[in-house]
Amino acid sequence: MAQPEANFGFIGISGRGNSMLREFLSVPGVRVTAVCDKYEDRARRGAEIVKEVTGKDVEWYTDHRELLAREDIKAVVACTTWISHSRIAIDAMRAGKHVAFEVGGAASLDECWQMVRTAEQTGKICMIMENCCFERREMTLFKMIKEGMFGELVHFEGAYCHDLREEIGNGREIRHGRLVNFTARNGELYPTHQLGPIAKCLGINRGNRFLTLNSVASKGVGLHDWHVKQHTPDYYNYNTVFNEGDVVQTFLKCANGETVMLTHNCTLVHPYSRRYVIQGTNAIFSEAPEDDVICFDGEHRWKKFQPVLEANEHPLWKEYRTAGVHAGHGGMDYLVLCAYAEAAINDLPAPIDVYDTATWMAVTCLSEQSVAMGGAPVPFPDFTDGLWIERGPFRRGKFCLEAVCDEYFE
Ligand SMILES: NC(=O)c1ccc[n+]([C@@H]2O[C@H](COP(=O)([O-])OP(=O)(O)OC[C@H]3O[C@@H](n4cnc5c(N)ncnc54)[C@H](O)[C@@H]3O)[C@@H](O)[C@H]2O)c1
Helix, strand or coil: CCCCCEEEECCCCHHHHHHHHHHHCCCCCCEEEEECCCHHHHHHHHHHHHHHCCCCEEEECCCHHHHHCCCCCCCCECCCCCCHHHHHHHHHHHCCCCCEEECCCCCCCCCCCCCHHHHHHHHHCCCCCCHHHHHHHHHHHHHHHCCCCCCCCCEEEEEEECCCHHHHCCCCCCCCCHHHHHHHCCCCCCCCHHHHHHHHHCCCCECCCCCEEEECCCCCHHHHHHHHCCCCCCCCCCCCCCCCCCCCEEEEEEEECEEEEEEECCCCCCECCCCCEEEEEEEEEECCCCEEEECCCCCCEEECCHHHHHCCHHHHHHHHHCCCCCCHHHHHHHHHHHHHHHHHHHCCCCCCCHHHHHHHHHHHHHHHHHCCCCCCCCCCHHHHHHHHHHCCCCCCCCCCCCCCCCCCCC
């Protein structure tokens, strides 16, 4: 994967930024020449990480606009908070830089439109780094769909079930961005981990689009219960009523007739799960608590998915396993960073473009509106302004998420 080199800036150096920065420094062609965090200690830590890994000194900043003013920087990565990603992305594109940022939903449709318009006007990459699109299982299922093994697609399910009570509840102590969102908002706050892969399977923004969305939220008692068990009544958040429902379910209807159901579930007891389900006319796949399972037409019973995965593995993962899989989240973090770096360094379209980014992030603010209206359906904007009906060709390549490009693998 040798390629030319380019200078990158890296913004947001908390837990996630820390591990992504280390991973990013091992991506071919990447030179990180500046780091930034609003907190000075974290910005300094970023510079220390670069020094530890590369031996080089880099500038650190506490204002991302100062980093973006640097002319030597071609592109940036942001691992900041949900309500800062789009602002940083827009500032970055206006400053002439490509940008990729961590996952999270949008707080308003306007920020999504601003990202779209700025990317269109500047020609810069604006990519949400949805690592799950590069997961071995998800890529293999995508390949199986493209080969017709599921027949015609009908229905998908996905979830973000992750017991984050400790991380959210201790948000003030650990200076973490999630707490304020769970306090103030109520909706599908983290839609993209399963929605990203689902949207790619469904050809959203390329021949298909989401038409409507509706969301229903349960009561939200998990975080309060956690605080009562952890603290004494003098704790500042002991009596706080959190707006976010413990279980938020969201339904999407597609122009081509398929349905998608998403679940957000982060404040109750729950082992990590994305509850992925794919149902077509020829097969059903389901994530299961122990082993993922699949059933093909005529079989009438579940069988383990693992042997099917091994027989149908996506060529990117075959190549990656031979070369040596990196650590982050089973290897997918490295792949999403490589995909962005390849596009940014060579000024090529990214496999997740601004239309994907805006569409996936918009689920959050649309879901908040629907929850507030008792689950009423809300119309889904078409960020492509009609191009979804007839898009130009996509860029083929190793990291392509529109097709399996066998010609790029030996
Ligand atoms: N893809 C994944 O698997 C995965 C895993 C964990 C976290 N994440 C995502 O990564 C992001 C960061 O997560 P985290 O746990 O590190 O969050 P965090 O709240 O601990 O850290 C966010 C950091 O961004 C900084 N920041 C915010 N606005 C800034 C600005 N304008 N300029 C500079 N710095 C700014 C904050 O000071 C903070 O240090 C979130 O979007 C989270 O959802 C993704």
